[in-house]
Amino acid sequence: MAPQAKERPNISGLGGSKSSAFRVSASGDVLDQSTTADALVTLWNADEGALHEVVHEALTSGLPTDARIEDGAGATYWIVAVPQGEECVVVTRDTTLPDKVTEALLRSRTMLKELLDASVDVAFELDPEGVFRFVSPHTAFGAQTEAWLGHSATQIFWPNGDAPVRNPFAARTKSQFDNVPVVFSGTEKRWLHFNVHPIVGPGGDLLGLRGTCRDMTKRFMAARKTKQDGLRFMLLQRITGLLNTIESADDLLDSASSTLQEVLRADMVWAAVHYEQGLVPSSIVGTYREIVDLEGIWTRLKKADASVIEVAGAGRQHLALMMRRGERDLGMMVVSRDTEVSPWSDQEIELLSGVVDVLTAAFGKAELIETLYRLSSNDELTGLMNRRALTDTIERRLKHQSRTGLSGCFVFIDLDFFKEVNDTLGHKAGDDALKMVAAKMQAMIRPCDYAGRYGGDEFVVWLEDMQADVAAEKIRALLDEMPNIREEIGAADLRLCASVGICQSLPGKDLSFAELADIADSTLYEVKQAGKGDIAITKRDEDASEGAVKEDAEYVG
Known part of the structure; x- marks a missing residue:
């Protein structure tokens, strides 16, 4: 239908209507209108779209037809077209305001639902400098949020200056x-x-930041406990x-130490066994090297109420834990990593405390394995270790010392x-003499020695973690006992x-029992050449440029 431009008709009928209405013919001419229908008539004359379609459908079907239309300028109308023969009366109502109110309410309802779903504690807006310019509600996290306005969000949430690298208030997308860990002033x-x-402007400039946050502490702690x-x-x-x-004591403690190293992301784990005479390192794993003050740490553990404590190391903090069975102290473990990069957490200390019992069982089994x-x-006659067992044991200790950096003493003894x-x-007296020498050796060594x-x-004696001069003093007791042994076998006048011969090991260089035995035997031979019945220490000078080691005998006298 092509509408025809006509002057506004002066026809009685709709002129007095308070509704916005107009009458059109089947050919599209406006025959009558109310005083408030100017905008609709203008739309009818200018548009071939939705309004014409509604009228066409009513005239074609002979039934009233309604629809919602927009005029292109943002206004919306509800239209009812009523056919009257060859004419059609169109009644309209401007729904622009109600529609916008409804849309706003729906949008607000959606936003409210999102906020409720998110259970947010705080909604905020920052200016481009990260300063609060809006915050709601008035109270959150135990603080009056109105006091935040005009202040830096980062300083409010991290007053100690420990804001995370990924600071939410610095986000640009x-x-x-x-x-995100947060510590408000005076709170946990x-x-x-x-x-x-x-908030980004048309030119891409940052105008501010809007956001919400909610307290996830309970959920975080529950998840962390589950993980722990x-x-x-x-x-x-x-x-x-x-x-x-x-089934090996050394392997058991090494493996337990390696497990702790892996789980706790440590770079060093020490295990030290406690004997009556003191602590002896039994295992060390990891890449970090530090000679730990084991005795000092042990003293602190003995005084502490907790089974796990933090102790200061060289620019880092160690975790030390004690293994105790009843009233008997079995030993301790020291776990270390670079705490400047990754400090120990309360949860990790709690984790270690929770496995002390099973680690105590490991120390107990290691002790039992060693005893068995x-x-x-044992050598059948003397009760000391036989040569094969002695060789295996000392080579394990040498391998261990290549990791700890500590050394021991290889003592070669020959009866003159x-x-x-x-x-x-007779041979029985000879056997008795051997047994007495063995008994004296066994009495003078510590549980960590062999x-x-x-x-x-x-005979061979291995003295763990001992200097050669101290070893010589200890072995002197055996030489002093020889007159008594001669009397015991009934031949005090015999010679x-x-x-x-004593050889102190070089950690990381001495790994062979046979090589150490040869060095100590050479030193012992010089004693025999000089008159027998004495002690000599191998003096070892290491040539750093060539890695060579020179040995000379030094008599104790």
Whole structure:
């Protein structure tokens, strides 16, 4: 229908209507209108679209037809077209305001639902400098939020200056931040979830930042506890598995230390066994090297109420834990990492505290294995370790010392004039002399030391973590005992005595029992050449440029 432009008709009928209405013919001419219908008539004359379609449908169907239309300028109308023969009366109502109100209410309802779904604690807006210019509600996180207005959000949330690298208030894109640690002044640490939306101007300039945050502390702590329980169970399971499968004391403590290193992301783990005479390192794993003050740490552990404590190291903090069974102290472990990069958390200390019992069981089993090994590896006559067991044990200690940097002493002992005993008193007296020497050796060494029969009238003693001069003083007691042994076998006038060669190991260089035995034997030979019945220490000078080691005997006198 092509509308025809006509002057506004002066026809009685709709002129007095308060509604916005007009009458058109089937050909599209406006026949009548109310005084408020000017905008609709203008739209009718200017548009071939939705309004014409409604009238056409009413005239075609012969039934009233309604629809909602827009005029292109943002106004909306509800239209009812009523056919009257060849004419049609169109009644309209401007719904622009109600529609916009409804739309705003729906939008507000959606926003409200989103806020309720998010359970936010704070909604905020910052200016481009990160300063609060709006915050709601008035109270949150135990603080009056109105006091935040005009102040830096970063300084409010992190008053100590420890804002995270991924600061939500510095976001430049729409982002979410989970479990952000926050410490408001005078309150405990909280973990918050942030939703932030930068406000960007038409030119791309940052105009501010809008966002919300909610307190996730309870959920975070619950998730962390679940993770902590899982780690503790895994650690318990792995160490228990070691207890059930490993049959070597050294391997057991090494494996337990390696497990702690992996789970706690440590770069060094020490294990030290406690004996009556003191602490002796038994295992060390990791890449970091520091000679730890074990005795000092042990003293602090003994005084502490907790089983796990933090102790200061060289530019870092160690975690130390004590293993105790009843009233008996078995030993301790020291776990270390670069705490300037990754400080120890309360949860990690709690995790270690939760596995002390199973680690105590590991120390107990290691002690039992060592005892059984010694018993099963004894020389039949003397009760000392046999040569094979002595060789295996000392080479394990040398390998261990290549990691710890500590050294021990290889002591080679040869009885002088022993043949006189056999020739004069018989082999039984000779056996008795060997047993007495062995008993004296066993009495003078510590539980961490080893004594064995090398063969015939030759013996070897390994003194763990000991300097050569101290070892010489200890072995002197054996030489002083020789007159008593001669009297015991009934031949005080015999010349039976002992010559001793001592070689202190070089950590990381000495790894062979046979090589150390050769060095100590050479030193012992010089004692014999000089008159027997004395002690000499191998003086070892290491040539750093060539890595060579020169040995000379030095008599103790």
